[in-house]
Amino acid sequence: MTRYYTEEHEWIEVDGDTATIGITDYAQEQLGDIVFVEVPAEGTSLAKGKEAAVVESVKAASDVYSPISGTAIEGNTALEDDPSLVNSSPEQDGWFFKVTVADPAELEGLMDEAAYKDFVAGL
Amino acid sequence: MENKARGGLCHRMSGQSMSEEAETESLEKLPLDAWHRRQGARMVGFAGYEMPIQYEGILAEHEWTRTHAGLFDVSHMGQLTVSGDGAAEALEALLPADIASLKPGCIRYSLLLAEDGGILDDLMVTNRSHEFYLVVNGATKWDDIGHLREHLPDDVTLNHLAGHALLALQGPEAAVALGRLALTPAFQGMPALDELGFMQAGPFFWEGRPLGVGRSGYTGEDGFEISVRAEHVAALADALCAQTEVKPIGLGARDSLRLEAGLPLYGHDLSPETDPVSAGLEFAISKARRATGGFPGAERILKLLAEGAPTRRVGLALEGRAAAREGAEVFAGENKVGHVTSGGFSPTLGHPIAMAYVNAAVSTPGEELEIEIRGKRLPATVAPMPFVPHRYQRRGAAK
Numbered sequence: 001m002t003r004y005y006t007e008e009h010e011w012i013e014v015d016g017d018t019a020t021i022g023i024t025d026y027a028q029e030q031l032g033d034i035v036f037v038e039v040p041a042e043g044t045s046l047a048k049g050k051e052a053a054v055v056e057s058v059k060a061a062s063d064v065y066s067p068i069s070g071t072a073i074e075g076n077t078a079l080e081d082d083p084s085l086v087n088s089s090p091e092q093d094g095w096f097f098k099v100t101v102a103d104p105a106e107l108e109g110l111m112d113e114a115a116y117k118d119f120v121a122g123l
Numbered sequence: 124m125e126n127k128a129r130g131g132l133c134h135r136m137s138g139q140s141m142s143e144e145a146e147t148e149s150l151e152k153l154p155l156d157a158w159h160r161r162q163g164a165r166m167v168g169f170a171g172y173e174m175p176i177q178y179e180g181i182l183a184e185h186e187w188t189r190t191h192a193g194l195f196d197v198s199h200m201g202q203l204t205v206s207g208d209g210a211a212e213a214l215e216a217l218l219p220a221d222i223a224s225l226k227p228g229c230i231r232y233s234l235l236l237a238e239d240g241g242i243l244d245d246l247m248v249t250n251r252s253h254e255f256y257l258v259v260n261g262a263t264k265w266d267d268i269g270h271l272r273e274h275l276p277d278d279v280t281l282n283h284l285a286g287h288a289l290l291a292l293q294g295p296e297a298a299v300a301l302g303r304l305a306l307t308p309a310f311q312g313m314p315a316l317d318e319l320g321f322m323q324a325g326p327f328f329w330e331g332r333p334l335g336v337g338r339s340g341y342t343g344e345d346g347f348e349i350s351v352r353a354e355h356v357a358a359l360a361d362a363l364c365a366q367t368e369v370k371p372i373g374l375g376a377r378d379s380l381r382l383e384a385g386l387p388l389y390g391h392d393l394s395p396e397t398d399p400v401s402a403g404l405e406f407a408i409s410k411a412r413r414a415t416g417g418f419p420g421a422e423r424i425l426k427l428l429a430e431g432a433p434t435r436r437v438g439l440a441l442e443g444r445a446a447a448r449e450g451a452e453v454f455a456g457e458n459k460v461g462h463v464t465s466g467g468f469s470p471t472l473g474h475p476i477a478m479a480y481v482n483a484a485v486s487t488p489g490e491e492l493e494i495e496i497r498g499k500r501l502p503a504t505v506a507p508m509p510f511v512p513h514r515y516q517r518r519g520a521a522k
Contacts, residue, residue: 032375033182035468036444038497054497056446058181058468059375083444 004067004107005116011091012067012110014101022095023055023064023086026120031057034086039075039097046070046099048106053096055086068106070099153198154288154353158360162371170261172199174374181375185470188342188380189511192294193372194363201264202284202350205275206254213279214255217271219399219418220248221409227252228314230322230337234399234407235259235267240420240427241395242402243270245387249324249337256324256335258289258348260389288356293346293380295514296368301347304329304362306336320518321345329359341377343384343513382476383469385438385508391449392436392464392478400427401480403436403508434461435486438508439477439494441501444468446475447494454493454500455485463494471511477503 003013009027013020028034036056046052052066075097079085086094101107111119150173153159159166164175175196177184187193205214211222220233227250235243244263249256259267264283271281292301298317306316309326316336319325324337335350351359363369378388387393393402398420405428412418416425441447446467453461466477477494485492490505 032177033180035182036446038445054445056444056468058185058379058470059176061446061448 003113004110005113005119006065006067006110007119008065008067010064010067012107014107017101018073018098019068019070019101020095020098021052021064021067023090024116024120025090028087028090028094031055031062033058034083036061037076037079037083037086037096039079040072042072042074044072046072052099055096056083064096066099067110068099068101068103070102072097072099074098153196154356155196155198155360158357159196159371162364164371164373167374169374170199172261174199175371177373177375178371181373181379182470184370184372184376185379187370188294188344188372188376189471190295191370192292192297192300192346192366192368193342193376194360194369195291195293195372195377196288196356196360197261197291197348197377198288198353198356199261200289201257201259201261201267202287202289203257203259203264203268203271204251204254204282204284205257205271205279206282207279209276210255210279213275214248215412215418217274217419218246218248219408219412219421219424221411222248222250222255224409224411225250228323228325230324230339232407234393234404235270236399236419236424237395238419240398240423242389242393242397242399243267243395245389245393245404245407247337247339249335251324251326251335256350262390284350286353287350288353290349290351290356290360290363291340291342291346292349292363292369293340293342293344293372294368295345297344297346298516300363300366300368301336301349303366306334309333318518319347321515323518329362332359334359338516341384341386342380343386343509343511343515344380345514345516378465379467379470382465382467382478383471383509383511384513385478385510387436387478388465397436397480398427398432399424401432401434401436431483433483434480435483436464436478436480437486437488438506438510439463439466439479439492439503440472440506440510441475441477441494441503443501444475445496445501447477447479447496447501447503451477452495453479453481453503454495455482455490460485460492469510476506476510478508481505 038054046066053064159175167176218233246259306327319338340346451463461481493500
């Protein structure tokens with residue numbers, strides 16, 4: 001399994017032809033208390049760089065973009081009852097959705113953990 | 124307040140998108156700027172200043188204020204004094220409040236009105252005996268000062284207290300915490316701190332430093348607003364936060380608290396396009412002024428009072444957790460009947476709430492409406508405001 005990161009502060013963990021997507025610890029820290037997450041329904045067709053999910057903090061709603069194209073295969077239902085999982089465990093239990101990997105070439109150009117750390121350090 | 128428009132995570136991460144100011148616009152620093160940063164505040168641009176949006180987190184800060192006492196730095200707001208012969212009459216020409224009957228030591232909520240009755244700002248007026256003390260919104264203070272300078276007669280003096288900071292201490296334990304600072308009334312015969320009721324004010328000394336203290340606020344809780352010279356504000360903030368009841372609270376919780384209290388936010392729920400009657404602020408038009416008029420827009424406003432306004436500011440309670448944000452459209456069946464002016468998650472109630480302007484015909488509490496959020500129509504019920512009951516401490520003659 002390989003984990004990649006985007007400049008939009010999403011992480012994407014690829015396991016064969018499926019991938020799990022969430023937002024990074026830095027992102028949850030910046031957003032503050034998460035009170036609502038809307039994940040794509042199973043079967044939703046997602047396009048790279050397009051809106052896939054919504055995350056709301058007390059203050060504002062933000063879009064989460066899909067880092068790759070594919071079909072949503074599962075949303076994290078635990079977030080419906082406990083959206084604060086995104087704050088407490090953003091890169092594990094607070095994952096957002098799983099998607100098929102339609103085009104592995106789209107993964108090229110995403111950052112690995114070290115590159116993302118450098119990216120965040122430079123913000 | 125903050126921009127609630129949706130942006131991608133990347134936009135939010137850039138730090139300043141919550142501001143209404145352009146990122147390139149230079150932001151001023153509050154007198155407590157370094158203090159906020161020492162307390163771990165996250166700073167954002169608001170009303171031209173770098174301001175603390177949160178310290179430990181909006182939900183925790185909201186809850187703390189509802190159960191203990193929160194300290195808010197609202198030094199971005201404009202503090203003005205109006206004095207001289209005829210000051211009361213001059214203010215009455217600009218505001219619909221009965222200023223002439225406002226007793227010394229009393230505070231009144233009022234509205235700065237445009238010629239057509241539109242709302243230029245909402246403000247607090249305190250009778251300080253020798254002068255009137257006004258607190259106006261930060262984002263509008265320069266326009267307000269211009270408007271007042273233009274309309275006040277020459278023998279009435281307008282002074283901007285630019286060297287003063289303003290703190291708000293809010294919550295059920297605010298009186299206990301402030302009481303421990305042992306403020307002394309500035310003059311003999313002035314009320315002691317614990318004798319002040321809601322919407323009453325007085326001058327005090329704290330360790331030799333002058334403070335203007337009013338029992339008022341913007342959270343629905345008991346509490347105080349304290350005007351203090353900028354050079355003393357850090358010492359006062361330290362002394363207050365040294366009390367076990369008190370924690371610093373950011374703008375984020377200030378917004379969720381005032382929303383639950385049903386208090387409108389200028390620039391969102393109030394604007395030059397709204398009038399006092401549509402806004403549900405009839406109480407701000409004093410009885411005496413309804414009879415005599417003589418305030419800007421009186422003809423239109425008195426007509427709206429008599430006949431009812433075609434649209435009304437209402438509270439809306441939503442189910443689920445998706446919040447309605449400013450600009451969301453409101454529907455009754457297929458018909459668009461209004462729009463949301465502010466909204467968010469209510470930490471106290473555990474569901475989203477909003478304020479909206481809707482057609483008067485569907486403005487009665489209990490009315491079942493729908494709000495369009497991200498292309499979906501979600502149920503919303505017209506709810507009485509405040510959403511969370513006020514807990515003001517009223518005394519004697521205080522209104």
